[in-house]
Amino acid sequence: MTNHISQKLEERDRAGSTRKLLATNGLVDFVSNDYLGLSRSKTLFDRIKGYDYSKEVNINGSTGSRLLAGNSTSAQNLENKLAHLFKSEAALLFNSGYVANLALISCVPQRGDTILYDSLSHVCLKEGAFLSKANRFPFRHNDCEDLEAKLKQATDNVYIIIESVYSMDGDLAPFGDIIELAQKYEAKIIVDEAHSTGLYGDAGSGKLCALGLEENLFARVHTFGKAMGVHGAVVCGSKELIDYLINFARPFIYTTALPLHSLFSIDAAFDHLSENIELQKISKEKIFYFNSLFNQKIGKNENMLRMESNTPIQPIVVPGNARVKSIAESLQKSGFDVRPILSPTVKEGSERLRISIHTHNTEEEIAELINELAKHA
Numbered sequence: 154m155t156n157h158i159s160q161k162l163e164e165r166d167r168a169g170s171t172r173k174l175l176a177t178n179g180l181v182d183f184v185s186n187d188y189l190g191l192s193r194s195k196t197l198f199d200r201i202k203g204y205d206y207s208k209e210v211n212i213n214g215s216t217g218s219r220l221l222a223g224n225s226t227s228a229q230n231l232e233n234k235l236a237h238l239f240k241s242e243a244a245l246l247f248n249s250g251y252v253a254n255l256a257l258i259s260c261v262p263q264r265g266d267t268i269l270y271d272s273l274s275h276v277c278l279k280e281g282a283f284l285s286k287a288n289r290f291p292f293r294h295n296d297c298e299d300l301e302a303k304l305k306q307a308t309d310n311v312y313i314i315i316e317s318v319y320s321m322d323g324d325l326a327p328f329g330d331i332i333e334l335a336q337k338y339e340a341k342i343i344v345d346e347a348h349s350t351g352l353y354g355d356a357g358s359g360k361l362c363a364l365g366l367e368e369n370l371f372a373r374v375h376t377f378g379k380a381m382g383v384h385g386a387v388v389c390g391s392k393e394l395i396d397y398l399i400n401f402a403r404p405f406i407y408t409t410a411l412p413l414h415s416l417f418s419i420d421a422a423f424d425h426l427s428e429n430i431e432l433q434k435i436s437k438e439k440i441f442y443f444n445s446l447f448n449q450k451i452g453k454n455e456n457m458l459r460m461e462s463n464t465p466i467q468p469i470v471v472p473g474n475a476r477v478k479s480i481a482e483s484l485q486k487s488g489f490d491v492r493p494i495l496s497p498t499v500k501e502g503s504e505r506l507r508i509s510i511h512t513h514n515t516e517e518e519i520a521e522l523i524n525e526l527a528k529h530a
């Protein structure tokens with residue numbers, strides 16, 4: 154019998170793509186999804202500590218599924234608050250964005266239905282589609298012609314799955330065109346707002362609310378572990394959809410609910426952001442600064458290609474696992490926490506440094522990072 158475990162690990166080693174856990178290292182943060190610095194905010198930390206735990210019995214863990222002992226008025230109050238904030242009829246909490254997407258997409262589309270997902274969709278959206286019994290097809294990233302060709306052949310209920318900000322490329326979906334197509338072919342749109350929640354919209358309600366397009370969507374998934382600096386996620390949609398998920402979404406039904414501390418953290422993070430909404434503007438300024446300086450110092454360079462992005466996700470394509478790893482290591486030695494994204498996580502030839510720009514990155518840090526990058530261009 155062959156040992157596929159060691160065989161697979163050896164294959165990874167040979168391809169230079171072995172994944173390893175690295176502890177955070179005190180370097181300047183150009184890697185986290187903490188775009189607005191909320192995860193490190195002492196003010197938010199103190200706010201979370203100040204919540205009144207006396208109204209609930211289970212103050213440490215939630216003790217079970219929401220359908221058994223794990224429900225609480227705090228969870229339901231938070232869902233009502235989030236539904237209002239995200240301008241949705243209803244909302245349902247999940248333990249993480251991964252689980253929320255998996256749950257939603259695996260249980261809503263039925264056998265005979267069609268799921269059309271952007272080819273750069275996050276793995277949890279794809280996993281949800283693979284777990285469902287529906288037919289599923291990728292369409293080329295942000296390519297509405299390809300999407301329309303596939304819509305023409307789609308059967309029964311059709312679901313289009315997109316992200317508002319793509320996690321590896323940092324670009325936006327062409328919302329207007331996709332909504333038009335969905336209307337023309339009577340398809341339902343599901344948007345993963347993981348990398349837009351907090352960064353855009355009143356009180357951090359996300360890109361679709363910021364554009365006033367939320368009413369055209371079947372469902373949205375907002376996650377709290379990125380710009381909101383905490384943890385968890387919510388599915389927003391009609392009351393009927395939420396009732397359906399409570400009844401049929403297995404990753405909702407058969408798991409221990411979020412603990413009270415997480416509920417308070419999410420609640421506090423949105424209040425904190427509402428009171429510090431200028432963080433969204435600071436984020437845009439820092440991104441603009443990074444972009445302009447990169448263009449000035451490095452410019453168009455095939456060995457180090459900055460993909461066009463106006464979001465905090467700034468991918469710098471450096472083809473080849475070995476090269477991108479060696480540049481990331483050199484940047485780390487110079488004090489910057491930049492990590493390589495290797496193939497097969499991204500397509501071979503599009504290996505990259507995925508630089509995240511944060512409100513807590515100073516202009517000096519950004520300038521120094523670009524000087525270091527320029528040495529390898």
Ligand SMILES: Cc1ncc(COP(=O)(O)O)c(C=O)c1O
Binds near residue numbers: 254275348378
């Ligand atoms: C686009 C996208 N959706 C969903 C997730 C998963 O969210 P969470 O980290 O809350 O599980 C991620 C995480 O990286 C993501 O990038």
